[in-house]
Amino acid sequence: MHSESIWNSRVVIMCSMIESNLLIVDELIDFGTNVIALISPGSCQECYRNVPVQRTLATSLRKNDIDVLLILDFEGDIVKIFHDTVGSQLSIAIIACPVSAFEMTRILDIIAESNLVVLGPESCGIMAPSRFMLGTIPGLALRDGEIGLVCTSGSLTYESMATMTEDGLGLSMIICVGTGAIIGTSICGALSCLEEDEETKKVVLIAEYNEIDTEFMVEFIHSHVSKPVVICRVGGSLPPLPDKMGHSSVILRKYHSATRSIIRLRENSCISFANSLSEIAVLLGS
Amino acid sequence: MKLFEWEAKNLLSRYGILVPEGYVVQSPADIHAMPWPVVIKAQILSGSRGVAGGIMIADTIDEARHAASNIIGMNLNGLRVRRVLVERKLDTNRNLFLAAIADNYTKKVIFLASPNGGSRVETDSIGELVAVPIAPSVGYESEVATQISSHLGVSGYDSASIAEVCQAMYAMIENEKCILIEFNPLSILSDNRLAAIDAKVAIDNTCLPSDVIDHCGSVYLGGIEATTRRLGIEYIDYCGEIGVISNGHGLLSLTCDIIHALGGSVGPVFNVGEHFSERVLRESLILMNRLHPRVTFLNVFSGFRDCVEISEDVYHGILEFHYDFPIVCRIKGLNEQTSHEMFAERGIDSSLNLHEAASMAFRYSRD
Numbered sequence: 001m002h003s004e005s006i007w008n009s010r011v012v013i014m015c016s017m018i019e020s021n022l023l024i025v026d027e028l029i030d031f032g033t034n035v036i037a038l039i040s041p042g043s044c045q046e047c048y049r050n051v052p053v054q055r056t057l058a059t060s061l062r063k064n065d066i067d068v069l070l071i072l073d074f075e076g077d078i079v080k081i082f083h084d085t086v087g088s089q090l091s092i093a094i095i096a097c098p099v100s101a102f103e104m105t106r107i108l109d110i111i112a113e114s115n116l117v118v119l120g121p122e123s124c125g126i127m128a129p130s131r132f133m134l135g136t137i138p139g140l141a142l143r144d145g146e147i148g149l150v151c152t153s154g155s156l157t158y159e160s161m162a163t164m165t166e167d168g169l170g171l172s173m174i175i176c177v178g179t180g181a182i183i184g185t186s187i188c189g190a191l192s193c194l195e196e197d198e199e200t201k202k203v204v205l206i207a208e209y210n211e212i213d214t215e216f217m218v219e220f221i222h223s224h225v226s227k228p229v230v231i232c233r234v235g236g237s238l239p240p241l242p243d244k245m246g247h248s249s250v251i252l253r254k255y256h257s258a259t260r261s262i263i264r265l266r267e268n269s270c271i272s273f274a275n276s277l278s279e280i281a282v283l284l285g286s
Numbered sequence: 287m288k289l290f291e292w293e294a295k296n297l298l299s300r301y302g303i304l305v306p307e308g309y310v311v312q313s314p315a316d317i318h319a320m321p322w323p324v325v326i327k328a329q330i331l332s333g334s335r336g337v338a339g340g341i342m343i344a345d346t347i348d349e350a351r352h353a354a355s356n357i358i359g360m361n362l363n364g365l366r367v368r369r370v371l372v373e374r375k376l377d378t379n380r381n382l383f384l385a386a387i388a389d390n391y392t393k394k395v396i397f398l399a400s401p402n403g404g405s406r407v408e409t410d411s412i413g414e415l416v417a418v419p420i421a422p423s424v425g426y427e428s429e430v431a432t433q434i435s436s437h438l439g440v441s442g443y444d445s446a447s448i449a450e451v452c453q454a455m456y457a458m459i460e461n462e463k464c465i466l467i468e469f470n471p472l473s474i475l476s477d478n479r480l481a482a483i484d485a486k487v488a489i490d491n492t493c494l495p496s497d498v499i500d501h502c503g504s505v506y507l508g509g510i511e512a513t514t515r516r517l518g519i520e521y522i523d524y525c526g527e528i529g530v531i532s533n534g535h536g537l538l539s540l541t542c543d544i545i546h547a548l549g550g551s552v553g554p555v556f557n558v559g560e561h562f563s564e565r566v567l568r569e570s571l572i573l574m575n576r577l578h579p580r581v582t583f584l585n586v587f588s589g590f591r592d593c594v595e596i597s598e599d600v601y602h603g604i605l606e607f608h609y610d611f612p613i614v615c616r617i618k619g620l621n622e623q624t625s626h627e628m629f630a631e632r633g634i635d636s637s638l639n640l641h642e643a644a645s646m647a648f649r650y651s652r653d
Contacts, residue, residue, distance in 0.1 A: 001422040023620075097561075101388035102461045109422035124559060124589070137587050138619060140390040149450045154560045155587040156536030159640070162587075162618060164640075179535070181388040181490060184299045208539050219639065235539030237546030238364075238524075246468040248385040250408045251398055251415060256391050258412045268491045276547065277540070279643070 005133050006092070012060050014039040014081070015072035017048070020033035024136050025049070025070060031133045036064050041153075058084045068134055069093045070125065075272040082107045085116060093184075096136050096154075100162050103182035108184060114115015115263045118184025124176040129197070137161070137174065147284065148194035148227075150187055152211050153179040156234070160277060163242030167281035172199040179211070187212060188220050196227045202228045204280055207237045213253055221271055232274040232282045287520060288429045288487050290329045292371045293502035294487035297462065300501055301454040304481040308373030314354035317372055318349055328362050329369040331522070333486075334498045338362050343375060347527050359617040361525045368523070377480060381471035386455045388465040394419045395459055397452065399434045403471030404503075426456035440474070447480040461491040470500065473586055491520065491535075510573050517566050519556050521573075525652040526551025529579035532568045534560045543587045544640060550648040553579035560589075564599050573604040581650035585643065588619030597625040601632055612650040616643035 011033055015021040017040050023277065029035055038053045039061050045053045054060045055114040057069070061084065069090055075134045076098055082094065084094070093266060099107070099121035113119065125135010142165050149171055150165065153155035157176040164171065172240055175190040177183055187205065205217070205224065212233065221229050274280045289297065291631040295305040310329060311317055326492055329342030335341050340362045344350035348636035350372060356376045360367045381403030397418040400407050420432050431449035435441065440448060449471070458464045473483050494536045514521040520535065529551050532538035538557045543551050556570045574582050588596055598619050604613060614635045617625050629636035635650075637643040 020590060027590070042439060098491075101465045102395070102459055102463060102490075105388070105422040106395055136589060151536075153534045153536040154589060155532070155534035156540060158587040158589060158618070159537055159540060163640070182390050182393055185295045186390065208536055234536060234543055238545045238552070245309060246385065246466060246488075247383070247407050247470055248398055248466060248468050250416070251385075251400075252387060252389055252391070252396065253408075253409075254415050255398075255412060276543065 002022035006126065006128075006134065008034060008134070009092070009134065010034055010036045010065055011068040011070060011134060012039060012057075012058065012064065012066045013070045013072060014035045016040055016073055016075075017043045017045060017053070021072045021114075022048070025051075027138065028070075028133060033133050036133045043146065045274045047257075049132070056084075057081055061090075064283060065089060066182070067091050070134060071097060071120075072136070073097045077107045080105055082110050086110065090116055090278065092116070092126075092134070093118045093120075094123055094125045094135050095178065095184070096123060096125065098122055099100045099242065101188035104180065104182040104184070108182070117189070119176070120184055121180050122154060123178030123183075124157050126173070126175045128173045129171055131173075131199075135176065139175070140165065143168070143170035144172075144212070146199065147173050147204045148172050148200035149174045150190040150194065150207075152187075152207045153177050156206060156208075160204075163277040164204070164280060167278065169281055169284065172201070173197055173271065188224070188240070191225055191229075195227060200227065202230070202284055204230045204284070206232045206234065206277070209233045210235070210249075214273065216253075216257065218271055228270040228272075230272050230274050230280050232277060232280055287515075288331045288489050289370075289487045289489065289502055291485060292329060292369075292547035294485045294646055295371075297458065297487060297502045298454075298482055298485055301458055303451055303454050304479055305485065306373045306376050306481060306483065308371055309353065310369050310371050312358070312369050314358065315350040317347060317350050320372070321374055321650060322346060323375045324350055325371075326357060326374050327371040328352060328357045328360065328367045329371055330362055330365040332363045332365055333488060334363065338354045339366065339507050346416055347438070350498065364524055366523045366525055370530075371434065372599070376483065377474070377476040378471070378481075378483065378608055379476055379478075379568055380474040381483075382440075382471045383470050384434070384451065385466070385468035385470075386452075386459060386464075387457075387468070390420075393420055395456070395457075396420070397430055397434060402437060402471070403469075404504045407470060413427045418495075419567035420456070425460075425583045426453060430456075443478055444474055444480065449483075451480060460489075464488065465490050510576060512557065513569060513573060517559055517569055519566060519570060519573075521557075523577075524552045524557050527580040528647050529574050529577060530555045531558060531567075531574060531582065531584045531586070532556070533558050533562050533588070537585065537587055540598060541583065541640070544644045545583070545648060546646045548644060550644075550651050553577070555634045558586075562586075565601055567596070571600065571609075572607050575609055578611060581614065581647050582609075582653075583644065584613060584615045584617070585640065586617050586619075588617060590620060592620050593617045593622045593625035594628065594642040597628050599626070599635065604634065612647075614647040614650065616640060
């Protein structure tokens with residue numbers, strides 16, 4: 001996932017033609033996103049704001065060169081939808097709606113041999129305030145800047161963007177990896193994208209405690225990210241950990257840690273931990 | 287969504303996995319005669335119940351009722367205990383560990399097994415564990431159980447039972463959208479049957495089919511929990527004073543952190559989900575009214591939904607349900623300023639700033 005290739009992407013949006021979805025479509029078109037088709041199986045409409053409305057992804061892929069698929073909702077089998085992408089030039093798929101972990105395993109297996117990057121489920125997408133908008137990130141009054149933000153769930157992403165903007169921080173790119181037991185591109189994938197993005201000089205990662213293996217994350221950042229990183233973990237105050245996946249999560253963590261190859265550490269990496277969103281600005285020295 | 291142990295065991299029974307005979311009660315008086323001894327287990331969505339005093343053994347009905355009266359109402363790991371599971375204590379020969387989990391690292395379902403069931407399992411060395419990933423394109427194959435049985439050192443009848451359990455676990459993942467099924471211990475009983483003595487089951491939050499709720503017997507939860515399950519609202523009953531309604535688990539966690547940092551204590555919390563409907567929001571207000579914390583803090587970041595519409599729903603909800611305790615609203619997103627002004631005109635506490643809104647809620651909790 002390279003920011004340069006996202007700039008002029010040809011985007012297709014899969015959605016039912018309901019008001020809440022059309023608000024998102026409007027926002028994307030108004031921003032200047034190159035929406036070339038909508039896919040709405042149940043719709044009789046032929047066109048919306050001069051954008052053709054097609055019935056299936058297969059048809060759309062046949063008729064257009066598509067770079068990005070944004071799924072706001074879908075009818076039928078989501079796995080079949082991804083079967084249809086095999087062999088296409090699609091480079092990014094953003095799943096904004098819920099998809100089960102079991103279906104995600106099958107989707108990610110289907111696309112394993114391709115170059116398709118999947119964000120989600122429940123991802124609000126990827127956005128660079130001065131460059132592109134792909135997803136369901138509302139038009140907040142964002143400041144353009146040099147901080148790349150990686151976040152998990154949608155509302156946490158919105159909140160983080162709003163707080164950072166209020167605190168005077170400018171954003172170069174925002175990536176929401178989504179939430180669920182199994183997601184497409186992981187936090188590490190998003191961090192790698194920000195490492196490659198020339199506009200991004202500093203990185204902020206915001207996630208819930210149980211969504212990141214801190215030890216592994218620190219190790220990954222030390223080895224793959226040269227830019228300063230601030231990690232903010234939320235949910236630490238909650239008395240028990242109701243989302244903890246039993247003993248299994250601890251065992252799996254240990255298992256992966258033992259089977260991973262040893263990563264060579266960078267000497268110049270800089271990681272700090274923020275205890276709250278408002279501490280991020282302080283740690284970034286703004 | 288994590289199921290209570292008794293819900294998990296109902297679901298397991300439907301898939302042919304043996305669990306100890308038992309039933310759930312909300313009052314010690316509802317405990318009736320059954321083969322003794324029994325285990326009385328607090329039903330909360332948290333681990334380490336035994337260490338915290340939430341699990342007791344009883345040899346008679348009086349002991350059972352006494353244990354239940356001690357446990358019900360307890361604050362266990364910060365959660366309120368409302369029910370106990372009364373379960374027959376079974377004689378076990380061997381305790382194993384067996385789990386299936388959706389693993390985000392490999393993007394696969396993985397079976398985990400260890401010959402050492404019980405709390406020791408987390409400290410097992412890697413050599414004592416076996417992890418068998420399932421290739422999504424192939425699905426479950428009998429080889430999985432063969433590998434697990436071999437690692438656990440079981441053969442013959444026990445091995446056949448392991449195979450049946452593994453197959454049932456995979457069917458639950460496929461049909462019921464389970465993301466975790468964990469038996470610790472899975473015990474070989476003195477009569478050689480295999481039983482899930484303790485079970486943890488979690489179902490995909492994002493797509494909870496309503497029939498799963500029926501399969502779990504959640505209808506017996508009654509009241510607030512049954513409604514939240516049905517509507518897909520995540521509900522946790524913390525013991526503090528400030529009720530929180532938020533959309534998305536991340537935002538909810540952040541809100542709780544801020545309340546905590548201010549010195550406040552979080553009470554019942556509802557996560558109405560990222561894409562909440564008008565009905566879900568109204569039901570949350572009704573339910574919060576019934577739980578009656580000292581103050582309700584509604585913190586919603588709406589994304590593309592018009593905040594004015596949400597505010598109207600909230601306002602009419604407050605009028606309709608006769609809220610007689612304070613509510614502080616923070617609704618961010620499209621048209622947030624208009625929505626904030628609307629609240630102000632109607633005399634409802636509101637702020638667009640998260641810290642300011644949380645501080646208002648905190649002050650009410652101390653009044």
